Amino acid sequence: MFSAVLKDAGMDVxxxxxxxxxxxxxxxxxxxxxxxxxxMPRMDGIALTRALRRQSSTERxxxxxxxxxxxxxxxxxxxxxxxxxxxxxxxxDLVRLVTQFVGREHESRIADALSPWTGADRRSGQxxx
Numbered sequence: 001m002f003s004a005v006l007k008d009a010g011m012d013v014x015x016x017x018x019x020x021x022x023x024x025x026x027x028x029x030x031x032x033x034x035x036x037x038x039x040m041p042r043m044d045g046i047a048l049t050r051a052l053r054r055q056s057s058t059e060r061x062x063x064x065x066x067x068x069x070x071x072x073x074x075x076x077x078x079x080x081x082x083x084x085x086x087x088x089x090x091x092x093d094l095v096r097l098v099t100q101f102v103g104r105e106h107e108s109r110i111a112d113a114l115s116p117w118t119g120a121d122r123r124s125g126q127x128x129x
Contacts, residue, residue, distance in 0.1 A: 002035055002066075002094055019043025023051050030057045032102045038067035038076060046072075046079045053080040062101035
């Protein structure tokens with residue numbers, strides 16, 4: 001869902017099936033934001049965060065971790081995650097976090113992209129009938 005909403009909002013999104021692919025995708029780049037699941041194959045989100053924090057190009061990039069295990073929150077923060085959210089994460093929480101970290105200029109486009117996911121018409125505040 002995250003990827004679809006952000007793509008619909010006109011953002012460039014790079015998806016990765018696991019932490020190793022995600023790490024390789026950041027090589028030599030400085031993304032605006034990283035959203036990672038904690039439970040991933042080959043390299044979990046905590047190991048990915050630690051690896052990203054060791055690279056000069058990604059040491060200051062905001063990293064949002066998503067997990068279904070509240071006991072992992074402290075470990076994720078200690079590894080360097082900027083924010084940690086519970087699964088399932090509501091689409092409105094995604095809007096709030098992304099705009100907090102990448103700037104408010106994307107807020108309207110993201111909110112428009114969310115309307116099919118939330119079932120609400122942002123302009124009228126009404127759910128479709």
